[in-house]
Amino acid sequence: MAVKLHRCGLQWAKVKAHPCWRVEKALIDMGIEYERVSGPFARGKRAAVRAGTGQDRYPAIEFEDGSWYREESADMERTIREGRLRERAARREPAGEPAAQEAAEGEEPPQLH
Numbered sequence: 001m002a003v004k005l006h007r008c009g010l011q012w013a014k015v016k017a018h019p020c021w022r023v024e025k026a027l028i029d030m031g032i033e034y035e036r037v038s039g040p041f042a043r044g045k046r047a048a049v050r051a052g053t054g055q056d057r058y059p060a061i062e063f064e065d066g067s068w069y070r071e072e073s074a075d076m077e078r079t080i081r082e083g084r085l086r087e088r089a090a091r092r093e094p095a096g097e098p099a100a101q102e103a104a105e106g107e108e109p110p111q112l113h
């Protein structure tokens, strides 16, 4: 499975200043498997990225579990190059294990001193 890189269609713009290329290059350099999804040019048609991130700028990364990651491209690049991309996926409990919050339900609240 690969993450999806939602990006603009200007794929010829391979300069560091270009936000989408900055992030795509970081994925390539770090050997992260990804699928490129070129989004529509018109902001009003960017329904997927808007639904996933709450804003309409690219680039954005969609994880296999359906969660999304979007920050300023320089921050995204840093996260990827530091090997911390997976930390940005939504945390899901392994099947069969209750979420921490559910497990805590019914317990006495901690005493504050």
Ligand SMILES: N[C@@H](CCC(=O)N[C@@H](CS)C(=O)NCC(=O)O)C(=O)O
Pocket (backbone or CB within 6 Å): 008, 018, 019, 020, 021, 043, 056, 057, 058, 059, 071, 072, 073, 074
């Ligand atoms: N400062 C933002 C800029 C993001 C940005 O402008 N992305 C471009 C695509 S490379 C975009 O979505 N442009 C379309 C628009 O602004 O409507 C970043 O670095 O992430």
